[in-house]
Amino acid sequence: MKKSESTGKKSKERKLKLKIMPVAVALAFIVLWQLAVDIFDIEAFILPGPVNILRSLYKERELLLSHALVTLGEAFAGFGIAVVAGICFGLLMGFCEPVRIALYPIFVVSQTIPLIVLAPLFAVWFGFGFLPKVIIIVLVCFFPIAVTFAQDLLKVDEDMDFMLRVMGAGRWKSFVLARIPKALPGLFSGLKIAATYSIMGAVISEWVGAKKGLGIFMTRAMTSFRTAALFADVVLIVVLSLGLYKLIELIEKKIINHADI
Amino acid sequence: MDCKIRITGLNMDYTGSEEGESSLRVLSDVNLEVFENEFVSLLGPSGCGKSTLLRLIAGLEHDYEGEILLGGINPRHKRVPVCYMLQKDCLMPWRSMLSNVLLPIEIKKGDLKKAREEIKPLVQEFGLSGFENYRPRQLSGGMRQRAALLRTYLMDGEIMLLDEPFGSLDEITRMQMQDWLISVWEKHRKTVLFVTHDIDEAIYLSDRVVVLSDRPGTVNGVVQIDFERPRKRDMILTPQFSEYKKDILSLLASFPAW
Numbered sequence: 001m002k003k004s005e006s007t008g009k010k011s012k013e014r015k016l017k018l019k020i021m022p023v024a025v026a027l028a029f030i031v032l033w034q035l036a037v038d039i040f041d042i043e044a045f046i047l048p049g050p051v052n053i054l055r056s057l058y059k060e061r062e063l064l065l066s067h068a069l070v071t072l073g074e075a076f077a078g079f080g081i082a083v084v085a086g087i088c089f090g091l092l093m094g095f096c097e098p099v100r101i102a103l104y105p106i107f108v109v110s111q112t113i114p115l116i117v118l119a120p121l122f123a124v125w126f127g128f129g130f131l132p133k134v135i136i137i138v139l140v141c142f143f144p145i146a147v148t149f150a151q152d153l154l155k156v157d158e159d160m161d162f163m164l165r166v167m168g169a170g171r172w173k174s175f176v177l178a179r180i181p182k183a184l185p186g187l188f189s190g191l192k193i194a195a196t197y198s199i200m201g202a203v204i205s206e207w208v209g210a211k212k213g214l215g216i217f218m219t220r221a222m223t224s225f226r227t228a229a230l231f232a233d234v235v236l237i238v239v240l241s242l243g244l245y246k247l248i249e250l251i252e253k254k255i256i257n258h259a260d261i
Numbered sequence: 262m263d264c265k266i267r268i269t270g271l272n273m274d275y276t277g278s279e280e281g282e283s284s285l286r287v288l289s290d291v292n293l294e295v296f297e298n299e300f301v302s303l304l305g306p307s308g309c310g311k312s313t314l315l316r317l318i319a320g321l322e323h324d325y326e327g328e329i330l331l332g333g334i335n336p337r338h339k340r341v342p343v344c345y346m347l348q349k350d351c352l353m354p355w356r357s358m359l360s361n362v363l364l365p366i367e368i369k370k371g372d373l374k375k376a377r378e379e380i381k382p383l384v385q386e387f388g389l390s391g392f393e394n395y396r397p398r399q400l401s402g403g404m405r406q407r408a409a410l411l412r413t414y415l416m417d418g419e420i421m422l423l424d425e426p427f428g429s430l431d432e433i434t435r436m437q438m439q440d441w442l443i444s445v446w447e448k449h450r451k452t453v454l455f456v457t458h459d460i461d462e463a464i465y466l467s468d469r470v471v472v473l474s475d476r477p478g479t480v481n482g483v484v485q486i487d488f489e490r491p492r493k494r495d496m497i498l499t500p501q502f503s504e505y506k507k508d509i510l511s512l513l514a515s516f517p518a519w
Contacts (some may be wrong), residue, residue: 022296166345166415167320167365177364181355257355 010196013103015212039235048228056228063114064236068220071202072129072213072240078137079198085138086145090190093146094183095175104150111143115201119208124191133205133213140201141194145187153179189254199237263332265420265452266295266318271327272337273313279474280485285311289477294418298450302463304509305473311456314478315422319343319452327418331420344451345496348428350409354399358408359384365416380415387411403434411443421453426495427462439465447491462489464505465492513517 030050036042037049044052057064093100115136122132157178164174206215215231221230271291276284287310295301303311311367317325320336320343331341343371352361359377360367362384366376384390387407397405406426415419426442443466446453457463463470470484486498496502 074318080360145407160351160353162316163345163347163351164368166319166343167368168342169368173368177368178353181353 011081044225044259045225048231050227053231053235056226057232060229060232063233064214067214067217067233068214068236068240070210071199071206071214072157074202074205074213075137075198075240075244077130078201079141079195081134082138082145082194082198084140086142086190086194087149087187089142089146090149090153090187092149095172100150100154104147107143107147110139115140115204119205122205123208128209128211133202133210134204137198137201138195144193144197145190148190148193149183149187152183155179155182156250157182184256188248188256191252192248194243195248196241199241203237219228262381263297264294264330265297265299265332266293267328267330268293268314269319269331270518271314271325273310273317273325273382275313280452283468284476288325289479291473291479293480294470294474295454296454300446300453300455300466300468302455302457302467302470303473304457304463304513305345306471306513307458307475307479308476310476310478311473314423315345315424315454315456318420318422319345321459323423340419341420342416344413344421346409346413346421346423346426348425350397350405352405354397357394358389358400361397362389362412362415364412369417370443373481376415380411383411383414388441401434402430404439406430406438407441410434419452421451422456423453426455428457429513434496435462436494440459445494460506460509461497464496464502464509470505470509472509482508484512494515 034049034051037052042049048056060087081257089103093103095212118139119132119136125235126132126135160178161174164178169177171257202213203215203218206213207219214237218230221227221233269292271288272286273288274284275287281424291314303314303457316322318329318336320329320331320340323337328333328511331343334341352358353364356364362380363373363376366373381390384393385409389408389411391406392400392404397408400408410426413423427438430438439462455466464484464486467486470486471503472481472484473479474481486503486505
């Protein structure tokens with residue numbers, strides 16, 4: 001029932017160790033990288049060192065921020081739409097077998113179409129504005145949400161189902177009472193994947209053509225050999241993706257207690 | 262006395278889901294009567310169809326021959342609410358103990374506020390007070406079964422169908438639960454059909470023990486248990502208890518597999 005204090009302390013120490021390890025490895029890698037750049041005297045336009053990247057990040061901060069805001073706006077809009085649509089279709093596919101049979105293969109096939117093709121196509125159809133980016137992000141984010149949710153909704157606990165029927169619950173009622181709460185962890189793992197995809201989707205769609213955004217900043221930095229700025233841009237993308245991921249994780253922790261599922 | 266459960270000429274085949282799979286007879290010509298406020302155990306080897314029989318009485322499956330009447334009503338035509346309990350507690354881990362227990366009332370859209378007040382003495386009686394807001398994982402095995410039984414009790418049918426409710430508990434906890442169940446039952450008196458494969462448990466708890474044969478299950482015989490109530494643990498050590506046990510063993514042994 002309850003852990004004794006000493007094992008609780010030990011597991012805390014273990015947890016701390018598990019957290020420190022990857023950070024230590026990452027730090028070691030960064031230090032090695034800097035040393036390599038310094039020792040072999042590598043040109044900054046080929047491979048800038050971490051210090052150089054940080055400097056560039058600071059120097060370009062205002063420009064990067066204004067681009068990042070555009071990208072974030074697209075990502076939020078696309079992710080938001082994908083969450084609503086993904087949950088709706090997940091519920092539909094989880095509850096209604098014919099719907100799942102009809103839609104599931106189509107969703108899977110849709111995922112194999114390369115984004116690199118879709119992005120320019122949408123640019124031709126919808127221009128270089130906000131809309132084509134949002135569509136791309138919705139396409140990327142929708143799938144993991146709908147599929148992970150539906151998959152967990154389909155897991156049946158026969159005994160629980162039987163008990164609920166004996167108690168007089170209909171199909172929908174027992175779906176709401178038992179299946180949906182049980183599928184929430186699945187939904188959230190889909191949401192977390194989708195959250196990180198949303199920034200990436202925005203960046204890819206901006207590559208093709210945009211007025212503003214981290215993607216277009218990236219192509220500009222690349223073509224003008226400002227490699228440090230390019231890396232700074234990547235750092236920002238990583239930070240934003242992780243931030244979104246953590247945000248979803250925070251909401252998840254507020255809503256569900258994993259020990260209780 | 263009112264006959265609460267009357268089963269006549271019940272046959273049931275299990276047909277495999279695959280086409281061409283031959284069907285398997287699970288229950289064969291089962292006849293059984295359970296009267297009001299009677300505690301009857303169904304005893305038989307595993308796989309003899311006793312759980313299936315209970316599920317049929319619950320009235321959710323109608324794929325059988327013969328007739329089942331619950332208080333004179335045929336559940337094929339009209340659903341008769343029953344109280345049901347499985348070996349698995351089926352408590353929802355994300356709900357508190359109390360909201361698990363109140364689930365039948367929630368499903369029937371009853372007045373939860375009122376029910377919460379009304380069941381306080383029952384929660385006490387079931388040894389669960391103080392644990393209302395605990396999650397199932399924070400409760401001991403015995404407490405979880407008691408919570409499940411309280412939920413079963415609140416299903417508000419006149420018939421209680423208990424399918425090996427203590428089967429997953431350890432020996433000592435099981436004995437405690439039996440003592441407790443019998444004292445609660447002797448106070449509240451409902452019609453109980455209790456599935457078990459534990460002979461001592463069946464004798465100790467029941468008014469009558471119905472012995473089923475190996476598959477296809479059919480009634481091999483019925484042993485009337487005349488111990489007075491309230492039942493006491495030391496009845497297990499009496500010669501009379503051994504007599505009952507002998508009768509049941511010989512009924513169990515009368516099927517060809519032995």
